[in-house]
Amino acid sequence: MNKNSYQQLDLNLLKTFLVLFDEQNMRKASERLFVSQPAISQALSKLRNHFGDELFVKVHGGLKATAFSEELIQLIQPHMSGLENALNRNNELDLSTLDQTINIALSPVVMTCLSGALYRAVSKQAPNSRLVLTSWSSSTLEDIQKGRILAGVNYDVSHPKEVYSQHMIELEGRVIVRQDHPLKKSLATLKDISEYEIASLFIPGWNDDFSLAAEAMKREGLPAKIGFRSEVVMALIDVVLHTNMFMPHSNLFPQHLYPSLRTINVLINGETFKEPVLSYSHVKNRNSPMMTWLQGLIKNALEAQVSLNTRKNNF
Known part of the structure; x- marks a missing residue:
C-alpha cells in the first residue's frame, strides 16, 4: 500500500x-x-x-x-x-418542506396502540412526508444498520453497537380478559391468574422462545401454560374474547376502545411489573435533527396514550 x-x-x-x-x-x-x-x-x-x-x-x-x-x-x-x-450538524430541520418516506418498525404492542397517533402527528407536523409503519421482525436491527428502516420501537432487545437505543417510557404490566371472565378482581396476583392459559404475544427478535408471564409464574413455582401465540394482537384479542385465556399487555393498551374486554392489574411480589420501551436507530443518526424530532414525537405519543388510558380507566 x-x-x-x-x-x-x-x-x-x-x-x-x-x-x-x-x-x-x-x-x-x-x-x-x-x-x-x-x-x-x-x-x-x-x-x-x-x-x-x-x-x-x-x-x-x-x-x-x-x-x-x-x-x-x-x-x-x-x-x-x-x-x-x-x-x-447545522442543517435545521424544516418540517414544513420535509419530503421523504419515514420508515418506522414497531413492536406489535406499540403498533396496535400508537399507529393512529403517530400518523396524525407526522401528517400535521411534516405534511409532505409519508409515514410507513412495519411490524418489528427478526431482521429489523439489520434493516436499521443498512438504512432500510430509520427507527424502531420495541422493548429492550440485544442489539449491535452500530444501533443506538434510547429510553422512551416505562410501561406497567397488565393482563387483558373478556368482561365476563371468571376472575373478577381488578388487582390480582400471579397465583390468581395461574389457573388460566396465556394468550401470548410473540415479538420476533425479542421473545421468540419465551413468555414473560410464563417465566414469572415458573419462578414462583406456579403452573404456566401458553394456550395460544401470535404476533398479531387482533388475533390474540379474538381468542381472549372467546375463551378464559388472558393476554399479558401493559397500560398502553386502549381498553376503552374494546368494551368487551377489561384490564386487570397484576402484582409480582407485591409490585407492579414494569418493562421499558426504547427507540432504536443507527448510531450515526443519534444527534441528527431528524432523529431528535422523530424520537420526541414517539416519546410524546407513548406518554399521551398512557395518560389517556389512565384517565379513561379512572372515569
Missing part, C-alpha cells in the same frame, strides 16, 4: 465500500446508491487496487467480506459517521 494512502484515494469510493459491506450484495448496493451495477463493479475494482486486497469474494447469494475488509470497516466507519454528523 502507498505511504500516503489517504491522499491518493477518492473518498467517494469509501461510501461505496461501506454500503457494499452492509449489503454484501452488488445489486442491493447499486439500488441503495442509485447507480448501476457496472459502476459498483468499477468502484470495487479501484478499491481492490488501492488497498491491495480482494475485499469481497463471491459466495452463493452475494459477497463475503475478507478478513482485511472486516478490519478496515472497524477503522473507518466511526470516522465516516462522524464526518456525516459534522456536515449535517
Whole structure:
C-alpha cells in the first residue's frame, strides 16, 4: 500500500465500500446508491487496487467480506459517521418542506396502540412526508444498520453497537380478559391468574422462545401454560374474547376502545411489573435533527396514550 494512502484515494469510493459491506450484495448496493451495477463493479475494482486486497469474494447469494475488509470497516466507519454528523450538524430541520418516506418498525404492542397517533402527528407536523409503519421482525436491527428502516420501537432487545437505543417510557404490566371472565378482581396476583392459559404475544427478535408471564409464574413455582401465540394482537384479542385465556399487555393498551374486554392489574411480589420501551436507530443518526424530532414525537405519543388510558380507566 502507498505511504500516503489517504491522499491518493477518492473518498467517494469509501461510501461505496461501506454500503457494499452492509449489503454484501452488488445489486442491493447499486439500488441503495442509485447507480448501476457496472459502476459498483468499477468502484470495487479501484478499491481492490488501492488497498491491495480482494475485499469481497463471491459466495452463493452475494459477497463475503475478507478478513482485511472486516478490519478496515472497524477503522473507518466511526470516522465516516462522524464526518456525516459534522456536515449535517447545522442543517435545521424544516418540517414544513420535509419530503421523504419515514420508515418506522414497531413492536406489535406499540403498533396496535400508537399507529393512529403517530400518523396524525407526522401528517400535521411534516405534511409532505409519508409515514410507513412495519411490524418489528427478526431482521429489523439489520434493516436499521443498512438504512432500510430509520427507527424502531420495541422493548429492550440485544442489539449491535452500530444501533443506538434510547429510553422512551416505562410501561406497567397488565393482563387483558373478556368482561365476563371468571376472575373478577381488578388487582390480582400471579397465583390468581395461574389457573388460566396465556394468550401470548410473540415479538420476533425479542421473545421468540419465551413468555414473560410464563417465566414469572415458573419462578414462583406456579403452573404456566401458553394456550395460544401470535404476533398479531387482533388475533390474540379474538381468542381472549372467546375463551378464559388472558393476554399479558401493559397500560398502553386502549381498553376503552374494546368494551368487551377489561384490564386487570397484576402484582409480582407485591409490585407492579414494569418493562421499558426504547427507540432504536443507527448510531450515526443519534444527534441528527431528524432523529431528535422523530424520537420526541414517539416519546410524546407513548406518554399521551398512557395518560389517556389512565384517565379513561379512572372515569
